[in-house]
Amino acid sequence: KLASREFKPDDTVIRIGDVTIGGEEIQVMAGPCAVESREQLLEVAEMVRERGARILRGGAFKPRTSPYAFQGLEEKGLEYLAEAREKTGLLIVTEVMDTQKVAMVAQYADILQIGARNMQNFPLLREVAKCNKPVLLKRGLSATIEEWIMAAEYIMVSGNHQVILCERGIRTFESFTRNTLDLSAVPVIKELSHLPVIVDPSHSTGKWKLVQPMARSAIAAGADGLIIEVHPKPSEALCDGPQSVTPERFSSIMEDLQKMAVAM
Numbered sequence: 001k002l003a004s005r006e007f008k009p010d011d012t013v014i015r016i017g018d019v020t021i022g023g024e025e026i027q028v029m030a031g032p033c034a035v036e037s038r039e040q041l042l043e044v045a046e047m048v049r050e051r052g053a054r055i056l057r058g059g060a061f062k063p064r065t066s067p068y069a070f071q072g073l074e075e076k077g078l079e080y081l082a083e084a085r086e087k088t089g090l091l092i093v094t095e096v097m098d099t100q101k102v103a104m105v106a107q108y109a110d111i112l113q114i115g116a117r118n119m120q121n122f123p124l125l126r127e128v129a130k131c132n133k134p135v136l137l138k139r140g141l142s143a144t145i146e147e148w149i150m151a152a153e154y155i156m157v158s159g160n161h162q163v164i165l166c167e168r169g170i171r172t173f174e175s176f177t178r179n180t181l182d183l184s185a186v187p188v189i190k191e192l193s194h195l196p197v198i199v200d201p202s203h204s205t206g207k208w209k210l211v212q213p214m215a216r217s218a219i220a221a222g223a224d225g226l227i228i229e230v231h232p233k234p235s236e237a238l239c240d241g242p243q244s245v246t247p248e249r250f251s252s253i254m255e256d257l258q259k260m261a262v263a264m
């Protein structure tokens with residue numbers, strides 16, 4: 001299997017310009033859940049860049065549970081992301097939900113995100129493989145590690161070996177947290193696969209207070225990076241406010257990571 005350690009013993013390092021994912025450095029992808037406006041996005045982009053992030057996240061197409069909830073700014077959102085890249089030099093990661101939108105999203109994004117709800121959308125996996133850009137593949141809400149790796153295999157067998165796995169929590173009986181962060185998936189993936197793996201402490205917990213301790217834990221477990229939701233005013237966020245950290249809290253997380261890098 002293409003994703004397996006047996007097939008390729010050495011770690012895959014994904015390079016985009018001077019940013020590497022899966023190498024020595026810990027990469028942090030940060031930004032709002034959704035691109036809400038030009039002002040909001042440019043403000044967050046500047047804030048996360050100043051604090052050391054190299055990659056900006058932000059959804060323009062949002063997979064919302066309710067069809068009445070904010071669905072994203074669509075192509076306008078992608079334009080704002082591209083403008084934020086111009087202004088800050090940050091790379092862009094953004095979700096694509098529809099096979100017919102892959103080419104369009106790929107024009108703007110540096111990394112294409114496949115959301116948890118689409119982990120086994122096989123036509124979409126084959127389609128994202130066609131554009132020559134790294135793919136961030138989130139673990140499905142109730143996917144086993146084996147199923148998750150097989151989803152990566154779909155992308156790889158279709159010709160794109162640049163896959164980044166993202167543990168974002170799984171559904172369990174526990175309801176205090178939004179999902180249950182399966183941190184053991186990180187060393188398991190490292191054993192079974194050569195692909196980089198990052199952790200999403202925002203969607204896995206659903207609570208901003210838990211983001212910082214779980215971010216530290218993810219790095220201790222061996223993750224290659226993090227994807228964190230940051231919002232200038234979480235209480236006013238159109239999406240996922242309760243799990244979004246303020247820029248101040250984000251600074252504190254980045255300081256923790258610095259300390260851990262020195263200690264490890």
Ligand code: PEP
Pocket residue numbers: 033059063114115116117138168200203
């Ligand atoms: C997101 O990253 O905004 C998102 C919708 O995540 P997930 O697919 O993991 O729920």
Ligand code: MN
Pocket residue numbers: 033034203229239240
């Ligand atoms: Mn979100």
